Amino acid sequence: MSSPRIVFDGAQSIVDLTHVLTPQFPLWPGSCPFEMRAVASITTGSAFYLNELRMEEHSGTHVDAPAHAAADGITVEQIPVADLIAPIAVVDISTRATSDNDALLTRADILDWESRHGHLPERCIVAMNSGWDARVATPGAFSNQDALGVQRTPGFDPEAVDFLVHERNIVAIGSDTLSIDAGRSVTYGAHLNALGAGKYGVEALANLSRIPASGATVMVGAPTHAGGSGGPARVLALF
Amino acid sequence: MSSPRIVFDGAQSIVDLTHVLTPQFPLWPGSCPFEMRAVASITTGSAFYLNELRMEEHSGTHVDAPAHAAADGITVEQIPVADLIAPIAVVDISTRATSDNDALLTRADILDWESRHGHLPERCIVAMNSGWDARVATPGAFSNQDALGVQRTPGFDPEAVDFLVHERNIVAIGSDTLSIDAGRSVTYGAHLNALGAGKYGVEALANLSRIPASGATVMVGAPTHAGGSGGPARVLALF
Numbered sequence: 001m002s003s004p005r006i007v008f009d010g011a012q013s014i015v016d017l018t019h020v021l022t023p024q025f026p027l028w029p030g031s032c033p034f035e036m037r038a039v040a041s042i043t044t045g046s047a048f049y050l051n052e053l054r055m056e057e058h059s060g061t062h063v064d065a066p067a068h069a070a071a072d073g074i075t076v077e078q079i080p081v082a083d084l085i086a087p088i089a090v091v092d093i094s095t096r097a098t099s100d101n102d103a104l105l106t107r108a109d110i111l112d113w114e115s116r117h118g119h120l121p122e123r124c125i126v127a128m129n130s131g132w133d134a135r136v137a138t139p140g141a142f143s144n145q146d147a148l149g150v151q152r153t154p155g156f157d158p159e160a161v162d163f164l165v166h167e168r169n170i171v172a173i174g175s176d177t178l179s180i181d182a183g184r185s186v187t188y189g190a191h192l193n194a195l196g197a198g199k200y201g202v203e204a205l206a207n208l209s210r211i212p213a214s215g216a217t218v219m220v221g222a223p224t225h226a227g228g229s230g231g232p233a234r235v236l237a238l239f
Numbered sequence: 240m241s242s243p244r245i246v247f248d249g250a251q252s253i254v255d256l257t258h259v260l261t262p263q264f265p266l267w268p269g270s271c272p273f274e275m276r277a278v279a280s281i282t283t284g285s286a287f288y289l290n291e292l293r294m295e296e297h298s299g300t301h302v303d304a305p306a307h308a309a310a311d312g313i314t315v316e317q318i319p320v321a322d323l324i325a326p327i328a329v330v331d332i333s334t335r336a337t338s339d340n341d342a343l344l345t346r347a348d349i350l351d352w353e354s355r356h357g358h359l360p361e362r363c364i365v366a367m368n369s370g371w372d373a374r375v376a377t378p379g380a381f382s383n384q385d386a387l388g389v390q391r392t393p394g395f396d397p398e399a400v401d402f403l404v405h406e407r408n409i410v411a412i413g414s415d416t417l418s419i420d421a422g423r424s425v426t427y428g429a430h431l432n433a434l435g436a437g438k439y440g441v442e443a444l445a446n447l448s449r450i451p452a453s454g455a456t457v458m459v460g461a462p463t464h465a466g467g468s469g470g471p472a473r474v475l476a477l478f
Binding site: 014015016018019020021022032034036039042043047048049050051052053054055056057058060061067068069070071077081082084085188191219220221222223224225226227228229230231232233234236238 | 254255259260271273281289291292299309320321323427458461463468469470472475
């Protein structure tokens with residue numbers, strides 16, 4: 001592997017882009033619940049406190065490996081480590097998403113970002129900030145299902161992902177919602193275009209408003225269980 | 240939180256200090272097994288591939304939060320983010336551990352490290368390299384139980400941990416074995432001295448021989464499930 005040049009010179013701030021995972025954390029409708037069961041406890045006489053965990057891979061702030069949406073895609077432990085440390089470009093569509101729950105991050109939004117911050121950095125992660133992370137503690141507001149059960153949440157326009165994959169150099173795309181696709185999508189074009197091209201996804205990111213649109217670097221602590229389609233990840237931003 | 244100064248200027252290499260987690264990965268004797276169950280698969284017609292996971296927190300390369308051994312200790316999601324990015328000092332006792340499975344990392348080993356590399360850096364992680372990671376794929380060799388079921392594995396001398404906690408400035412200690420304590424310990428002094436002082440542990444680290452004894456920085460991707468005693472963590476070293 002040729003190593004990328006990593007420069008965090010003078011970075012002063014660390015922002016946690018990871019939500020705390022609880023049994024109440026909103027999940028994709030129909031998912032197996034997150035459960036934590038005490039195996040031993042100091043208060044009842046054991047030397048140690050520890051738990052057994054049970055969860056679906058795509059719980060809390062998490063990674064989608066290419067294999068999640070592409071039959072020939074790599075699984076989560078195969079994502080190259082060099083792709084887990086990357087500059088992050090935050091594209092803010094939160095104003096539009098306030099009035100339109102189905103707002104899409106478009107190619108025009110990316111070009112607008114570039115007009116203000118310059119060309120997207122090489123091997124970057126492009127993250128959608130829809131402001132959705134503020135809804136995480138309000139029951140129902142994060143998955144935001146309508147009367148028919150359809151999730152009305154922002155996401156990437158598949159055409160914008162196609163642009164990022166073919167005309168820019170990215171390692172991943174990320175969102176502050178449950179999905180990189182808009183919730184009402186039934187064709188999952190953002191997933192297919194990103195994961196199908198070997199890029200990974202990061203979903204349910206927190207605190208994207210607390211990092212600069214340009215100039216931060218993230219470490220994506222993807223899990224390493226063999227053959228996994230993704231899983232909870234600790235994501236830290238430095239700038 | 241006062242932010243530490245983070246300088247990764249010119250870092251050229253990333254080394255993964257994380258083992259791949261499989262159902263065969265050695266666990267602490269008596270632990271619940273690691274299980275991965277397919278929930279949906281593209282090859283059987285679903286749009287996505289995903290799994291349900293079940294594991295004990297202390298599986299694979301993982302973090303011990305202070306609460307794992309201290310009734311009043313913080314749980315895993317409460318570890319400050321500033322403590323998750325730190326310089327790592329690798330103390331190599333692998334030569335001694337080759338001939339003595341019960342080898343201890345002592346205060347003298349730390350002073351020897353300092354005589355060659357200078358005073359331990361502020362807010363560092365001190366990691367024991369016993370060479371044990373080479374045993375991980377050999378059934379029985381990692382936990383190395385004797386005829387009485389006692390694990391014969393290297394670990395930190397509790398007195399050395401006491402020295403690190405009180406006379407140096409550390410955020411964590413780590414080991415390439417299943418435990419920061421020697422396997423035969425029944426008093427768990429390394430755990431009690433480190434976790435009892437609010438430091439965390441990182442166990443079953445991989446590839447410590449591939450990073451320099453001094454000069455690397457690690458990012459510890461601890462999980463964030465609320466109230467947890469620890470859990471699988473992605474650990475990356477940069478230098």
